[in-house]
Amino acid sequence: MKKILYGSILYSATPNEVKEFKNSYLVLRDDLIVGIYERASDIPSEFNDAILLDYRDKLIIPGFVDLHLHAPQFQITGFQMDLELLDWLNYYVFPEERKYSNLSYADKSYDSFVASLKNSLSCYFSIFGSIHKDSDLLLMDKLEESGLVSFVGKVNMDRNSPDYLTENTNTSMNETISFFEKCRGKYKNTYPIVTPRFIPSCSDALMKMLGEYAMANELPIQSHLDENPNEVSWVKELLPKSKSYTEAYKSFSCLNERTIMAHCVWNNDEELRLIKEAKAFIAHCPTSNSNLSSGIAPIRKYLDLGLNVGLGSDIAAGHTLDMLEIMDNSIEMSKMYWRYVDNKYKPISFNEAFYLATVGGGSYFGSVGRLEPGYEASILVLDDSLLQEGYYLDTLIERLERISYTKKYKLLCKLVRGKKII
């Protein structure tokens, strides 16, 4: 199917370069981008019969990528954020995740969760489910139905957790294998991912089995790393022989180019070297890291090092799915890092945040996040005309910045892999 979107197109090509095309033509074929043409006469003639969607003067940007969030925490979004990570999990999160052993609770809750993802600005997600395989599969059915693209993990936990969320080690592994088998060939846009919660809640034996299973089958993996100082100390106690938290994941075959590690606030330089060497992805979650008083990830340093970094909402430690708000928060936190932690690392720019939220996380999904030929046709159209009437801005990136901070805009259209879902 051929489609042409007409409007003011922008995307972040690199952290330092934004591409802007005022009132131009974005040409799509099926689920891919063909190209951007400034004049109608430049469009190849084979697209003469394409559907033209006229969004003159509106902003056309890549759909965002949310690299880290927890589906079974969705209902407790936006309150109870007065504790640090480990207490917060015990007091608020685990009792809520327990409820997903009940399929009818999961059914109702995941309906509203998926509806919220659908209405959000993000097109791609990497999601933690709960330990409950059937609820996780139900979530995947709903996600597939939505048209969104996602990885979903059945969470593994076999130690240091409440009884009601502690699996037997072998059962945890077998349920994971069964989870992957049930997904095989079932979905087009929804993929299973190996998901040990984090080292404190997974025994060495379980970590080893999961890592080997993932390696043997070239499976994606997601987990948490170096989020909170108390968690980091705990991991040191749990694994006294490991040189570091990151090294431990590596030793369990859980650190490679198919890995997403959420947070990475407290990694030391040697750990960053391991992450870079592994080409693993970092999900930077600034809203979460401030809400749980975890700290500030040195995002400028990560960009300087050329690490793979994207942004994550981390629902429900993060309070919002709104990727524009998360981008703004990543900038604000980088300013505080510069001010209070290390003034060698200057704050990130709005375009750098835009890069993280599109290309940065998008690379995990393949050719995602740029509006260039061969990239996936996942696209948002945003209407800021009321703001433009009040105070006209010439550059498209400033218009995007303004709507991100003021939230005065309408989402007119959301395409995911070429399919219109809003």
Place this chain on the structure above:
Amino acid sequence: MKKILYGSILYSATPNEVKEFKNSYLVLRDDLIVGIYERASDIPSEFNDAILLDYRDKLIIPGFVDLHLHAPQFQITGFQMDLELLDWLNYYVFPEERKYSNLSYADKSYDSFVASLKNSLSCYFSIFGSIHKDSDLLLMDKLEESGLVSFVGKVNMDRNSPDYLTENTNTSMNETISFFEKCRGKYKNTYPIVTPRFIPSCSDALMKMLGEYAMANELPIQSHLDENPNEVSWVKELLPKSKSYTEAYKSFSCLNERTIMAHCVWNNDEELRLIKEAKAFIAHCPTSNSNLSSGIAPIRKYLDLGLNVGLGSDIAAGHTLDMLEIMDNSIEMSKMYWRYVDNKYKPISFNEAFYLATVGGGSYFGSVGRLEPGYEASILVLDDSLLQEGYYLDTLIERLERISYTKKYKLLCKLVRGKKII
């Protein structure tokens, strides 16, 4: 006029105490609160003929107080926040404020500004205008018409500013006197306030004249204090004999119980002692202070010291008028202060932020910010029923917290001094 609002009422009585009344009756006479009654039969019989507004299950809270913002910066809200204070003023703000020498620009811009204030959650404002008296008066006309309550200042600047924003010292003083005279008897809810921009842009002679004029006439004063380290150093150079920035304001008779000082991020303990002694008000502006990389005001310390503190949006260094978002930001920043600056000062709670945004700033306006007998009847009704259907919360303060973070609510009603403006 007698009115009764029925619904779930809450307000912050002290930083440590929130008062909650599920589905109760808030009784108003004219512009004041009579009381809260849990049962209809407890309401005094003289209110039998009162208008009853039924907001069953909805949240009824005090209207918010925005203690610091700049009207002539409204059009540049939400972008160009990549510089620190002094450069930001020179590159972005002053060229915009210059435009307010043109009354027709001011007319159009202030229409949208006042409309945004009206639609916001705040009922009380303390506003910087520009140096242009006629534009400031035009703004006051529009504010009075809106039904909102506000202080508005004609800004004074006679040094270290671009030519186009530098007044002659005597002219600046005379225009201020004329501004106050033109306001006399003209408005019911709109008050003039003495507004030296800050010490760097006001000569000693001007500061002295303004301070003496304010003191002689018992006028309110607003200015900026200790926002950014470069600004603080500059003030030290400009006033080498002053012990501190705060001491300098005091020496100019500009520090008393009628004073609002915006920011106060970098004050030392002796300065805080002076502020406490003077009973001056601090406008804490966390969104602004992160956007301009200024730093984090030690808000826990200010609460511990018993200082008068409210919250300010500081448009346009702050990017939003949304006081719920500013409350959340004050909490997030207090968490980062605890983590990185001084772990003696624990993060503030949601109720403490609620206190700051209501009673904290409200005290500057008199009996404002609590829903207690004799307090002004400035009230919001918020609808969070969609969230309650999804995941029921029992405590009213958690419901308020949830809508503040998720922004999933509707503003159903806004009363200011008893008058319904939404």
